[in-house]
Amino acid sequence: MATTTAAPGAPTTKIGQAALEVDDRLIVAGPLRRTLNKVFPDHWSFLLGEIALYAFMILLVSGTYLTFFYDASMEEVVYEGVYAPLRGVEMSAAYESTLGLSFDVRGGLLIRQIHHWAALLFVAAIVIHLIRIFFTGAFRRPRETNWLIGVVLLVLALLMGVTGYSLPDDLLSGTGLRIISAIILSLPVIGTWAHWAVFNGDYVGTEIIGRFYIAHVLIIPAILLALIAAHLLILVKQKHTQFPGAGRTEHNVVGNRLFPTFAGKATALLFIVFGLCAALGGLVQINPIWLWGPYNPAQVSAGSQPDWYIGFLDGSTRLFPAWDINLPGDYTIPALFWPTVVGAGLMFTVLALYPMIERKLTGDTASHHLLQRPRDVPVRTAVGAMALTFYVVLWISGGNDVIADKFDISLNAMTWFGRIGCLVLPPFAYWMTYRLCLGLQRHDREVLEHGIETGVIRRLPSGEFIEVHQPLGPVDEHGHGQLAYGGASVPKKMNQVGGARRAIKGFFKPIEEPAEVQRQAELEARGLEAEQSDRQTISSGRPSEGGRPSEGGRPQAPRD
Amino acid sequence: MSTTNASSEAPLEGGRRGLLRRRPAAGTPAAAARDRRRSKQRRRLANVAGLMAALVLTGVGYSAFAPGAIAADEQSDTESIAVEAGRELYVLSCITCHGSNLQGVEDRGPSLIGVGSASVYFQVSTGRMPLVRQEAQAPEHPVIFTEAEIAQLMAYVQANGGGPSVPSGDLRDGELAEGGELFRLNCASCHNFVGEGGALSSGKRAPSLDGLTDEQIYAAMLTGPENMPVFGDNQLTPEEKRSVIDYVQTIQDQADPGGAPIGRAGPVAEGLVIWVAGVGALLFGIFWMGTKA
Numbered sequence: 001m002a003t004t005t006a007a008p009g010a011p012t013t014k015i016g017q018a019a020l021e022v023d024d025r026l027i028v029a030g031p032l033r034r035t036l037n038k039v040f041p042d043h044w045s046f047l048l049g050e051i052a053l054y055a056f057m058i059l060l061v062s063g064t065y066l067t068f069f070y071d072a073s074m075e076e077v078v079y080e081g082v083y084a085p086l087r088g089v090e091m092s093a094a095y096e097s098t099l100g101l102s103f104d105v106r107g108g109l110l111i112r113q114i115h116h117w118a119a120l121l122f123v124a125a126i127v128i129h130l131i132r133i134f135f136t137g138a139f140r141r142p143r144e145t146n147w148l149i150g151v152v153l154l155v156l157a158l159l160m161g162v163t164g165y166s167l168p169d170d171l172l173s174g175t176g177l178r179i180i181s182a183i184i185l186s187l188p189v190i191g192t193w194a195h196w197a198v199f200n201g202d203y204v205g206t207e208i209i210g211r212f213y214i215a216h217v218l219i220i221p222a223i224l225l226a227l228i229a230a231h232l233l234i235l236v237k238q239k240h241t242q243f244p245g246a247g248r249t250e251h252n253v254v255g256n257r258l259f260p261t262f263a264g265k266a267t268a269l270l271f272i273v274f275g276l277c278a279a280l281g282g283l284v285q286i287n288p289i290w291l292w293g294p295y296n297p298a299q300v301s302a303g304s305q306p307d308w309y310i311g312f313l314d315g316s317t318r319l320f321p322a323w324d325i326n327l328p329g330d331y332t333i334p335a336l337f338w339p340t341v342v343g344a345g346l347m348f349t350v351l352a353l354y355p356m357i358e359r360k361l362t363g364d365t366a367s368h369h370l371l372q373r374p375r376d377v378p379v380r381t382a383v384g385a386m387a388l389t390f391y392v393v394l395w396i397s398g399g400n401d402v403i404a405d406k407f408d409i410s411l412n413a414m415t416w417f418g419r420i421g422c423l424v425l426p427p428f429a430y431w432m433t434y435r436l437c438l439g440l441q442r443h444d445r446e447v448l449e450h451g452i453e454t455g456v457i458r459r460l461p462s463g464e465f466i467e468v469h470q471p472l473g474p475v476d477e478h479g480h481g482q483l484a485y486g487g488a489s490v491p492k493k494m495n496q497v498g499g500a501r502r503a504i505k506g507f508f509k510p511i512e513e514p515a516e517v518q519r520q521a522e523l524e525a526r527g528l529e530a531e532q533s534d535r536q537t538i539s540s541g542r543p544s545e546g547g548r549p550s551e552g553g554r555p556q557a558p559r560d
Numbered sequence: 561m562s563t564t565n566a567s568s569e570a571p572l573e574g575g576r577r578g579l580l581r582r583r584p585a586a587g588t589p590a591a592a593a594r595d596r597r598r599s600k601q602r603r604r605l606a607n608v609a610g611l612m613a614a615l616v617l618t619g620v621g622y623s624a625f626a627p628g629a630i631a632a633d634e635q636s637d638t639e640s641i642a643v644e645a646g647r648e649l650y651v652l653s654c655i656t657c658h659g660s661n662l663q664g665v666e667d668r669g670p671s672l673i674g675v676g677s678a679s680v681y682f683q684v685s686t687g688r689m690p691l692v693r694q695e696a697q698a699p700e701h702p703v704i705f706t707e708a709e710i711a712q713l714m715a716y717v718q719a720n721g722g723g724p725s726v727p728s729g730d731l732r733d734g735e736l737a738e739g740g741e742l743f744r745l746n747c748a749s750c751h752n753f754v755g756e757g758g759a760l761s762s763g764k765r766a767p768s769l770d771g772l773t774d775e776q777i778y779a780a781m782l783t784g785p786e787n788m789p790v791f792g793d794n795q796l797t798p799e800e801k802r803s804v805i806d807y808v809q810t811i812q813d814q815a816d817p818g819g820a821p822i823g824r825a826g827p828v829a830e831g832l833v834i835w836v837a838g839v840g841a842l843l844f845g846i847f848w849m850g851t852k853a
Contacts, residue, residue: 044846085736089741121838124834128839171744273842283820285819301748404759411760
């Protein structure tokens with residue numbers, strides 16, 4: 001592996017010779033070395049996108065297994081399988097094969113449930129990843145392209161979810177399919193034609209399951225794969241962003257190399273994600289289609305909901321007033337058109353264009369590789385909180401009948417809560433977040449100026465009581481700190497600057513002897529000076545030292 | 561039996577009048593009018609009493625000559641005892657809203673004449689009645705009457721106007737899969753796919769079918785309590801009702817092969833699990849990995 005053509009002598013080991021043979025032909029040693037040396041920041045929030053990636057890998061593998069047994073046909077059959085409550089019931093071949101998959105195929109139900117849980121996790125991970133990117137400003141130039149790709153990935157993930165949800169052709173998904181059909185029909189002018197194009201005729205027809213199947217297992221996954229590859233290649237090309245901190249500049253990335261440290265962490269995370277999906281798939285029942293029954297357009301059940309990621313559209317539909325627009329000549333724009341097509345269209349358009357909008361409004365066209373703390377950009381943070389609040393109100397409203405039932409609240413009250421809440425709560429969230437950001441900023445400045453509150457109260461000869469503050473750096477003649485805020489987290493407890501002995505190592509239980517740590521700490525000099533001289537030998541402020549990711553506020557070494 | 565059928569109305573009328581007479585009727589504005597009517601009533605009552613006496617004589621004579629009928633007679637005796645006990649329970653617990661003659665009280669409770677023992681059984685044995693306060697819908701409370709008392713109330717209401725009653729026998733004797741189809745067609749739109757229940761408008765709701773007895777489900781279909789439509793024997797035949805009950809009870813008892821059922825509540829519960837348990841666990845995991853850098 002380590003051998004290159006530039007080595008003075010020919011490699012002696014078998015593996016080395018083989019590697020040389022390969023490299024002679026493909027010339028991969030250079031790129032491979034660069035790739036393996038890529039540095040990943042070690043902050044935990046950089047792993048959120050990876051969760052989505054691993055969930056996608058689980059989806060590909062488990063989904064492939066499901067295709068072996070699933071039959072995407074709407075042909076009518078009579079069930080004669082093992083599940084007694086449905087024996088003799090007419091159903092589509094798709095539903096029958098899903099029942100067979102669940103009850104007759106070895107491990108079929110487990111894999112189906114892993115697939116479904118992984119799908120829910122996939123979209124959830126994308127959303128949290130997006131939230132992290134948004135609030136830290138990681139989408140700013142030069143990363144707008146990757147932001148756009150990310151938004152497209154999110155939309156495709158939703159489409160994956162919708163098509164996959166419909167495949168079993170059970171009563172729940174059929175109800176969802178009917179709503180999809182109604183949404184397509186609600187498109188002005190082209191609605192009917194679009195519906196005919198998608199369903200090959202009137203609802204429900206005999207084609208839609210087969211078409212959704214091809215979209216679900218071939219077309220959308222192919223696009224997803226290509227875009228994920230592009231997303232990652234651009235990431236490698238542009239390099240990671242990182243939080244500001246000691247030794248971190250716009251021109252470097254501090255963290256672990258891909259090989260071996262990060263590869264180890266990534267593999268571990270892959271197994272954690274897989275373990276979680278397997279645990280959920282094995283322990284928690286999801287989408288028990290045998291209980292829902294086969295789809296029959298004459299039947300609709302109470303509590304028919306989409307999966308969580310479409311819940312916000314269900315909610316917007318429930319909240320929107322029944323404002324049909326009747327035009328002369330028998331043309332109608334149904335109320336459904338506004339909360340679904342227009343609502344979702346607007347939300348995703350604004351989301352996709354946000355980097356450009358912010359660039360326009362702030363006039364900031366510079367390239368950024370250092371992230372911002374959310375408190376330092378109060379307007380963006382408040383806008384994000386506002387958007388999230390709006391989304392969450394819609395989301396809650398998507399399940400408002402279940403909430404009304406379980407918590408014994410009037411369904412009408414839930415609807416009006418949603419209607420008023422989606423208008424009133426977002427501005428309130430904006431205001432509150434904005435004030436919170438300013439408050440946090442001020443506190444940072446205060447600590448930089450006056451030092452950390454030590455909790456030590458001293459009585460002056462005059463009788464006045466003061467609290468002793470520990471300055472973070474050199475002070476002027478008034479005792480005010482000279483440090484400027486550097487965009488990194490400011491230590492606010494004495495423990496974070498070595499005021500106490502360092503924390504005992506161990507996550508669940510201590511893995512070292514507290515008394516031994518105490519003894520060592522007593523041998524070492526205490527206070528800021530000792531801590532500083534100790535830390536200067538370390539390249540980055542790792543979270544393991546003192547539990548904070550950086551040493552912000554500390555006078556920084558001259559930058560390179 | 562034929563004797564009680566022939567005179568089923570008359571003696572009970574008398575009994576209820578007797579009740580009225582015992583009650584101080586001073587506050588009633590129609591007291592004067594009633595006095596005028598009373599002589600006529602008394603005459604009618606005398607006629608009825610005469611008829612009753614004749615019938616009782618006949619009955620006693622018949623039973624004297626036909627020893628085999630004693631059992632039947634004892635049964636009718638216990639029935640009338642049950643009706644009387646039921647009336648006493650009614651006066652204590654139900655009269656405020658349903659009126660002294662089961663005729664109902666406006667804005668409080670409906671008339672119970674003709675609702676039948678099935679309705680009483682459902683409302684009382686599920687703890688909906690007696691109602692604590694007026695609400696959008698009667699909620700289930702712990703049952704306050706014993707089974708014997710419920711039977712007495714049922715006998716009392718049944719004796720006053722008749723009405724549907726729950727048949728005896730195996731109420732699950734039906735076609736399981738057909739029951740499922742019927743359930744999804746007729747019941748699922750309010751009670752959810754698996755009878756978990758669901759919200760209706762303005763605080764009303766379709767309750768969960770969890771833990772109900774066969775008789776309670778049958779009675780509910782037969783009488784249509786609260787907001788539920790009546791599924792009379794023309795809409796769902798007794799066989800079909802048995803099929804529905806079979807399906808409901810079978811899937812209620814059925815184990816969940818996929819693991820924890822999370823309330824069988826569908827995507828809302830699943831979304832909650834993936835966000836709280838799934839995403840929560842992973843955030844914990846990556847935070848852990850972050851501290852181990």
